Amino acid sequence: MKKKKFSWKQVIINIIAWTAGLIWIIPFMGILMASIRPQRELIHGWWKLDEVTISFDNFLNAWFHPTAPIGEGIKNSLIVTVPATILPIIIATLAAYGLMRLKFPGRRVLLVGIVLLLSIPQQMVAVPLFQTLLDFGILNTYQGLIITHTAWGIIWITIFMRNYLTTLPPEVEEAASLDGANRFQIFTRIILPLSLPGLASVAALQFTWVWNDFFMALITLYDPAKLVATQRIPLLKGQFSVDWGVLSAASLLVTAIPLLVFVLLQKYYVKGLIGWTSK
Amino acid sequence: MIMKNRLSKLLEVVVFIFPALILLLIFVVIPALKTLSLAFLNAEGQFVGLLNFREVLLSNDIINLDRFPTKSPPWGALIHNGVWIAIHLPSVVALGMILAVILRDAWGGKVIKSIIFLGMITPMVVGGGIVTFIFDERSGVVNGILRFLGQDQLIRSWMVYPDTALLALILGSILLWTGFSLILYSSGLSTIPQEWYEAAEVDGASSIQKFFYITVPSLKPVTITVVSMSLLWELKVFDMVYTATGGGPGASSTVLALRMYSLAFRALDPNRSAVIATLLTVLTLAIGLLLVRSTTKIQE
Numbered sequence: 001m002k003k004k005k006f007s008w009k010q011v012i013i014n015i016i017a018w019t020a021g022l023i024w025i026i027p028f029m030g031i032l033m034a035s036i037r038p039q040r041e042l043i044h045g046w047w048k049l050d051e052v053t054i055s056f057d058n059f060l061n062a063w064f065h066p067t068a069p070i071g072e073g074i075k076n077s078l079i080v081t082v083p084a085t086i087l088p089i090i091i092a093t094l095a096a097y098g099l100m101r102l103k104f105p106g107r108r109v110l111l112v113g114i115v116l117l118l119s120i121p122q123q124m125v126a127v128p129l130f131q132t133l134l135d136f137g138i139l140n141t142y143q144g145l146i147i148t149h150t151a152w153g154i155i156w157i158t159i160f161m162r163n164y165l166t167t168l169p170p171e172v173e174e175a176a177s178l179d180g181a182n183r184f185q186i187f188t189r190i191i192l193p194l195s196l197p198g199l200a201s202v203a204a205l206q207f208t209w210v211w212n213d214f215f216m217a218l219i220t221l222y223d224p225a226k227l228v229a230t231q232r233i234p235l236l237k238g239q240f241s242v243d244w245g246v247l248s249a250a251s252l253l254v255t256a257i258p259l260l261v262f263v264l265l266q267k268y269y270v271k272g273l274i275g276w277t278s279k
Numbered sequence: 280m281i282m283k284n285r286l287s288k289l290l291e292v293v294v295f296i297f298p299a300l301i302l303l304l305i306f307v308v309i310p311a312l313k314t315l316s317l318a319f320l321n322a323e324g325q326f327v328g329l330l331n332f333r334e335v336l337l338s339n340d341i342i343n344l345d346r347f348p349t350k351s352p353p354w355g356a357l358i359h360n361g362v363w364i365a366i367h368l369p370s371v372v373a374l375g376m377i378l379a380v381i382l383r384d385a386w387g388g389k390v391i392k393s394i395i396f397l398g399m400i401t402p403m404v405v406g407g408g409i410v411t412f413i414f415d416e417r418s419g420v421v422n423g424i425l426r427f428l429g430q431d432q433l434i435r436s437w438m439v440y441p442d443t444a445l446l447a448l449i450l451g452s453i454l455l456w457t458g459f460s461l462i463l464y465s466s467g468l469s470t471i472p473q474e475w476y477e478a479a480e481v482d483g484a485s486s487i488q489k490f491f492y493i494t495v496p497s498l499k500p501v502t503i504t505v506v507s508m509s510l511l512w513e514l515k516v517f518d519m520v521y522t523a524t525g526g527g528p529g530a531s532s533t534v535l536a537l538r539m540y541s542l543a544f545r546a547l548d549p550n551r552s553a554v555i556a557t558l559l560t561v562l563t564l565a566i567g568l569l570l571v572r573s574t575t576k577i578q579e
Binding site: 009010013014016017018020021023024025026027028030031034042043044045046047091092094095097098099102104110114115116117118119120121122123124125126127128129132147148150151152154155158182183184187208211212214215218219230233234237242244247248251254255258259262270273274 | 553
C-alpha cells in the first residue's frame with residue numbers, strides 16, 4: 001500500500017517521529033547514565049561527556065544499601081508477586097466459568113456487582129482493610145498483602161476471563177459432556193487448555209500490576225525488613241539531598257523485572273491491555 | 280437421583296463461585312461499606328449526617344478558593360486533581376492519536392512506540408523519581424535545555440517550589456502515560472478499512488482532511504476508553520506524587536488520594552479520610568458507569 005517514492009510528507013513524518021522518540025528516551029537515558037557514572041560527573045548534567053567513567057558501584061550500593069537494600073526488596077516483591085499472580089488467576093477463572101455456565105439464583109446480580117467493583121478505588125477500603133488484616137493476624141505479613149492483591153485481582157480477572165471464555169466455541173464442551181465428563185473434568189481438560197492465551201495475558205498484566213503496586217504495600221507492610229521493592233524507592237530518595245546514582249540504579253533494578261515480563265510476553269501483554277480496556 | 284443431581288449442582292457452585300465470592304466480600308465489599316459508614320460517623324462513632332462532608336469540602340485542604348486561581352498553589356487537593364485532568368487528559372488523547380498515525384508510517388515506528396511505552400511498564404513510584412530527576416536544578420535535562428536557551432530565570436529544582444511542583448508533576452505524568460493511549464490508538468488504527476482512505480484520496484482529500492474526517496471519527500470508541508481510563512488514573516494518582524514531592528511543598532502538589540492517606544494514617548482521622556475516599560469512589564463509579572453504558576451502546 002505504501003508509496004516507496006521520496007516525498008516531503010514522508011520526511012516530515014520521520015522528523016516528527018524521531019523527535020518524539022528522542023524526547024521520550026531522554027529521561028530513561030538520564031537514569032541509565034546516572035546509574036553507571038559517579039556523582040561528580042553528573043553534577044553539571046549527565047549529557048556532558050568530557051569525562052566518562054563507567055562503574056557498577058551504584059548498583060552494588062543500591063543492592064546492599066544500609067537502610068533500604070533493594071536486593072532484599074526484590075526478593076520480598078517476588079515472594080508477594082508470584083503467589084498474588086497465580087492465586088487470583090485460579091480463583092477468578094473458576095468464577096468466570098461458573099458465571100458463564102452454571103445456573104444459580106443471583107447469578108446476574110453477582111456479575112453486575114463485580115463489574116461495579118471494577119470502579120472502586122483502593123482508597124475506599126484502606127482503613128477497614130488495615131483493621132481486617134489485624135483481626136486475622138496477618139497485618140504486616142506477606143500473606144496479608146498476597147491475599148489483598150488476590151482479592152483485587154479476582155475482580156478484573158473474573159470479568160476478563162468471562163469475556164474470553166464466551167469467545168470459545170461451545171461445541172467442544174457439549175461433545176465432552178456427551179462423553180460423560182462432569183463440570184470439573186470439562187473445566188480442567190477442555191476449558192483451561194483452550195484458555196492458555198487469555199491466561200498468559202492475565203498473568204503478564206497481574207504480575208506487572210502487583211509488582212508495581214505501592215499503595216497496598218504501604219498500608220499492609222511496615223516492618224523495614226519486609227518492605228517490597230517499590231516501598232524502598234521513596235526511602236532511597238530521602239528528604240533533602242538525593243544521591244541520583246544510587247536512586248537511578250535502584251530504579252533500573254526495580255523496573256527490570258516488569259520490563260522482562262513485557263519483553264517475554266509482549267504479544268499477550270499488549271493484547272491483554274487492549275482487550276481489557278476496550279471491553 | 281434428583282437428590283444427587285441437586286447436590287452436585289450445589290457442589291459446582293461451591294467450588295466455582297464461593298472462593299471468589301468470599302474473598303471479594305471480606306477484602307473488598309465489607310471494607311468499602313465500612314468506609315462508607317465511617318464517612319457519616321464522628322470519632323466517637325455517633326451518626327452525624329453530612330457534617331464530615333461539609334467540613335472536608337469547606338476546608339482549604341480540599342478546595343482553597345482564596346488562592347485559586349489568582350495565586351500560586353496550594354489550591355486544595357480537589358482542584359489539583361481538576362487541574363491535573365484539565366492538562367493531562369487532552370494532552371494524552373491528542374499525543375496518543377497523533378503519534379499513533381505518525382509512527383504507523385515512520386521508519387522505525389515500532390521501536391519508538393516501545394520507547395514511549397516504557398513509561399507504562401515503569402512502576403509509578405519510579406516514575407516519580409524520574410520526573411524529579413528531569414526537573415532537578417543541576418542534573419536535570421529540562422534545566423539543561425533552559426540554560427542552553429538562555430532562560431536562566433526559569434532554572435530551578437521544579438519540585439521544591441510551590442508554584443512549579445504541581446505543573447512539573449503533571450508534565451512528567453504526560454510523559455509516562457502517553458504510552459497507554461498510543462498503544463490503544465495504534466491498535467484502533469489497524470481496524471479502519473484502508474479503502475476509506477483510498478476513496479478520500481480519489482476525492483482529492485488532503486492528509487489533514489483525512490485525519491479529521493476519517494481517522495478521528497473512526498477512533499471514537501478508542502477515545503471513549505482512553506478518556507475514561509485516563510480520568511480514573513488522574514483521579515487516583517498517588518504513587519508518583521508520594522515519591523516526587525510527598526504532596527509538598529506546603530501541600531502545593533497534594534492530591535485527593537494522598538490527602539486520604541495522610542488523614543487516615545498520619546493524622547489518624549479515619550472519618551474525614553473516609554469522606555475523601557467516598558468522594559473519590561462516587562467520581563470513579565460515575566466514570567465506570569458511563570464507560571459501561573457507552574461501550575454496550577456501541578456494541579448494539
